[in-house]
Amino acid sequence: MSFFIKNKKRKQDGKIETNKGKKRGLRKFGGETAVVKKRRSKFDDEEIVSDSDLENGEEVDVKQTEYSSEEEDLETPQEKKLRLAKQYLAQIETEESEKWDKEEESHKDVISQRLKHDLLEQTGRLQKEVADNYVQPSDEDILILRGHHLAITCLVISHDDRFIFTGSKDCSIIKWDMKEKKRVHTIHGGRKGTENKHIGHTAHVLCLAVSCDGQYLVSGDRNKLIHLWDANTCQYLHTFRGHRDAVSGLAFRKGTHQLFSASHDRTVKIWNVDEKAYIETLYGHQDCVTGIDSLTRDRAITSGGRDGSVRIWKVVEESQLVFHGHVGSVDCVALINESNFLSGADDNSIAVWSVLKKKPLVLVRNAHGESENPSLEENWISAVASLQHTDLIASGSKDGFIKLWKTGSNFKSLKPVMKIPVNGFVNCLQFSKDGSFLVAGVGQEHRLGRWWKLKDAKNSLVIIQLKQKPQV
Incomplete structure (x- = not known):
């Protein structure tokens, strides 16, 4: 049978037989075919509006909306x-x-x-050289805010740099105002066994993420749950379930409401926050996934803990890239741009990578292991961060300092820029979008366990103002 159907077919006797108005694929609505009605609708909307219609502004707006939507349908x-x-x-x-x-x-x-x-x-080709422009912060440039009873495990800064959200082992989430330098809201944690009654977390909050438009806040905990909140009002919206172990990492794809989640169940899951729906699960890691990050592309990058790998998940291509270079457990990862990233491990090393090479471009051993502490192996790299699309990165451990580093040309070198004194486990780090400050979540314990406890440390949010050299 031919794909194209003729409207008229010729009989053998030479007469022409019509289909009498019955065309295949078209339905009649009130005696008119769909095609005729669609063509007429454009001209029907172009009627003259009377004064009485103008007084009823609502009706005119509806017609204008219908007309504009039809224009969009007809445009090439x-x-x-x-x-x-x-x-x-x-x-x-x-x-x-x-x-x-x-x-x-x-x-x-x-x-x-x-x-x-x-x-x-x-x-992924934007790169600014700013590391040499910063000066060592003074004591007056370091602000310490306290609100959590136990160690801070995670933090996230809103896209406009106005608010900071922190999560803790005390199961609570606190929203901080950067202008006022104070707490503005607390989502209190509940006791174990009150999961069905309490609105909030009843286990350690391990990860946070906020959407670029500032609409959604998500939080993950040791109870395998991901809670969705209104970032403005901190009101509870929904709970995502599906992971079989603690949720250890969350990241929104930039500019979207697509959410990536990482878990100790060795999987990465993708969610649609608008629809409050699960999309798919990504498999590959052989141990607990400890960190995750994402930028504009439909990709996520994860650190695989004891399996020693960093993986880039290409969602559209349905493939993954695997990178090896650390000796110990890879505990944290952060994207510098779409083509480069950094990672930290419990062997006290920091690595900078390219997506084009499976081995690190540069690997710094004993990054936080000066002779001040004889037990070099104890200075795990517990947090890393990058001022995205620049040559400035930061790392944290338990040696009493946050270190800032400069990546060299083509990311083939890593040089220390300055050390900022901070007492305690640096469990999380993040730069503001404009690079004017660096935020650290500090605790007496490591975010994932209680291997050590630093009794002289304070569970606090540390805000470090970053000043640049005066331009000549």
Whole structure:
């Protein structure tokens, strides 16, 4: 049977037989075919509106909405690209006009630089050299905030750098205001056995993540649960279930509400937060997954603990890249850009990697193991962070310091920049988006266990203001 069906077919006797209005694939609605009605609807909407209709503004808005939605349906792919490009340019112009003078030439230059910046960032080729611009923080630049009763295990900064969320072994989550430098909300933890009654966590909170638009906050705990919260009001929204062991890492894909979760059950799961739905599970790690991170691409990077590997999960390609280089357990990982990342292990080493090579570009051993502490192997690298798309990274341990490092050309070297005194286990680190401050979650114990307890340390949130050298 031919794919194309003719409207008229010729009989052998030469007469023409019509289908009498019955066309395949078309339904009649009130005597008109769907095609005719669709064509007429465009012109039906273009009627003259009377004064009485104008007074009823709601009806006019509805018609305009229907007309605009139909226009979008009828537009070609090229027209859609042009429309989205204009919207994007208008958005950039609005954002940048708040920062710069509205002079015509300078304004165009700013927009051009912003477009170039966004393109390089999305392709993973954006790289700024800023590490040499910072100066050693003074005691006045270090602010310590206390609110948790037990060790802080995780933290996350909102995309606008306005709020900080911290999680703790006391099962609570605290929201901090960076402008006021104070606590603004607490999600209290509950006792073991009250899971069905208490709204919140009843086990150690091990990980946090916040969406780029500041709408959602997610938290994972040792009870295998992922709680979803309204990031603005801290109201409970939903619970994701599916992991078979403690949830140890959470990360939103940048610019989306797609959530990656890592667990001690050796799996990575993907969730759709808008639909509150599970998508799929990724398998590959041979031990507890201890950390996770994600940027713009539909990928996630994870550290595999005792299996000694770091893995990049390519979701669309349904494949994974495996990297080996550390001797001990790989406990933390962070993306520098789409092509490079760093990791820390309990063998006191820090590594910088490229997605194109399975071995580290540079590996620094005894990174936190100066002669001040004879037990070098005890200085596990418990946290790493990067000021994304720059040459500045940070690492933390239990040796009493947070270290800042500079990555060299093509990430083939790693040089210490400065040491910032912080007493206790540095369980989590994160830079602000603009690089103006560094935040650390500090505790008396390691975030995943109680191998040591530093009694002279304080369970606290440490905010370190990062100042740059004056420009000449």
